[in-house]
Amino acid sequence: MNIRSVENLHPNGQLVRDALDRLGVASPIVETIDSSPTAAAAAAQLDIEVGQVANSLIFEADGEPILVMTSGAHRVHTDRLATFLGAHAVRRPDAVFVRTHTGQPIGGVAPVGHPNPIRTIVDTTLGDWPVVWAAGGHPHYVFATTYEELVRITNGVAFNVGDD
Numbered sequence: 001m002n003i004r005s006v007e008n009l010h011p012n013g014q015l016v017r018d019a020l021d022r023l024g025v026a027s028p029i030v031e032t033i034d035s036s037p038t039a040a041a042a043a044a045q046l047d048i049e050v051g052q053v054a055n056s057l058i059f060e061a062d063g064e065p066i067l068v069m070t071s072g073a074h075r076v077h078t079d080r081l082a083t084f085l086g087a088h089a090v091r092r093p094d095a096v097f098v099r100t101h102t103g104q105p106i107g108g109v110a111p112v113g114h115p116n117p118i119r120t121i122v123d124t125t126l127g128d129w130p131v132v133w134a135a136g137g138h139p140h141y142v143f144a145t146t147y148e149e150l151v152r153i154t155n156g157v158a159f160n161v162g163d164d
Contacts, residue, residue: 002045003030003142012104012137016113020143023112023153027143029136036139037107039072046133046142049073054126054134054150056109058098058118061087065101069111069134069150070123074162081121084159107139111154120156122147127158 006029009017013029020027036042039053046052053072058065059081066085070076082090098106102114111120111134126132127147134150136143151158 001047002033004033006031006141010138010141012108012110012113013141015103016110016137016141016143019110019112020153025143025145025149025153027145029141029143031140032142035107036142042133042142043072048131048133049129051125052129052132054111054132054145056111056135058093058102058106058109059090060093060097061085061090065093065097065118066090067102067109067111067118067120067154067156068123068161069120069126069154069156070161071125071128071132074123074125076161081159081161084121104135104137105139108135108137108141110135110137110141111145111150111156113137117155120154121159121161122151122154122156123162124158124160125162126150
């Protein structure tokens with residue numbers, strides 16, 4: 001693995017760590033050595049399958065933020081997601097919208113640690129893996145978790161978001 005432990009977390013990472021602690025998640029937040037702009041790059045650094053990467057994607061559904069935790073092996077089918085949500089339109093917002101609603105930058109959005117709770121959908125495909133890796137509030141931070149734990153800590157709803 002191309003990761004290292006972090007002694008002093010960036011403030012965003014600390015907010016995520018604090019939220020994980022409150023939720024009873026003991027898994028440490030670790031730092032990837034190189035950036036991981038794609039699920040494939042993250043998987044290579046973590047020495048895991050791309051499907052084990054739990055991408056945190058923010059969408060805008062009729063003006064409201066939606067967090068989709070999806071497998072790195074999936075692309076989100078936005079029409080299917082809109083139908084599931086009962087929304088007229090679902091789209092990818094700009095970086096300002098993402099940071100406003102999560103407090104975190106694109107590429108580092110964690111499943112928790114946001115200023116306010118965000119309605120969350122967790123891709124059922126993540127359940128195919130015993131361990132998945134999610135972002136930790138910073139583009140170089142990740143932590144190991146499980147599908148069941150992601151659903152629990154995000155108060156998420158399970159749904160197959162992919163194009164299969």
